[in-house]
Amino acid sequence: MTRKLTMLTLSAFTLLAGLATSSMAQTVTNPVSLVGGFGYGRGGDTIVVGTYTDGSVTNIKAGNGLDLFLGGAYRLNEKLAVQVDAGYQSSTGSAVNGELTFKRLPVEVLGYFYLDKSWRVGLGARFDEHVKLSGTGVASAVQHNFNSAVGGMAEIEYLISPEVGIKFRGIKEKFKPNGYDVTFNGNQAAILVSLYYF
Secondary structure: OHHHHHHHHHHHHHHHHHHHHHHOOOOOOOOEEEEEEEEEEEOOOEEEEEEOOOOOEEEEEOOOEEEEEEEEEEEOOOOEEEEEEEEEEEEEEEEOOEEEEEEEEEEEEEEEEEOOOOEEEEEEEEEEEEEEEEEEEOOOOOEEEEOOEEEEEEEEEEEEEOOEEEEEEEEEOEEOEOOOOOOEEOOEEEEEEEEEEO
């Protein structure tokens, strides 16, 4: 699975590079930028349904959660860019007497092809580390670590300006808890805001 995904990512970068070769006419003045952003993803299998003593119910899905990221981008030319970032994604269900949280630390590697000055498409890979389901309060007995996961990503981004973009993203990944023969589909659709600093 990991090998196939790596080959798919390399093939995507090769394709993007080929598309960009004919568009080397202009030089990018500020090729390096810091990038940060935030957003929210939805989807995937239900990992746990919790009912607290006050009667409230929480439903934690493998693809849901607030997504924060920070990294760097490099513009190779007018048509091609690469980006590497690290982040934090979590989905939390809370009640007055406890909380359940599914969290992970994703590292993402993306290649982008610019359709024009405002739109670009991206393909890449996502590596999830420190994946964990944990609880507090009456749910404090819930403490499960998951294996690291490797997923694929595709997105389209609209650049409102060189400094601000809105991403529409799809992620395909799976999560497996340590010591259990079960796998949770973590596929998600997400919308994110990106901020670039040159």
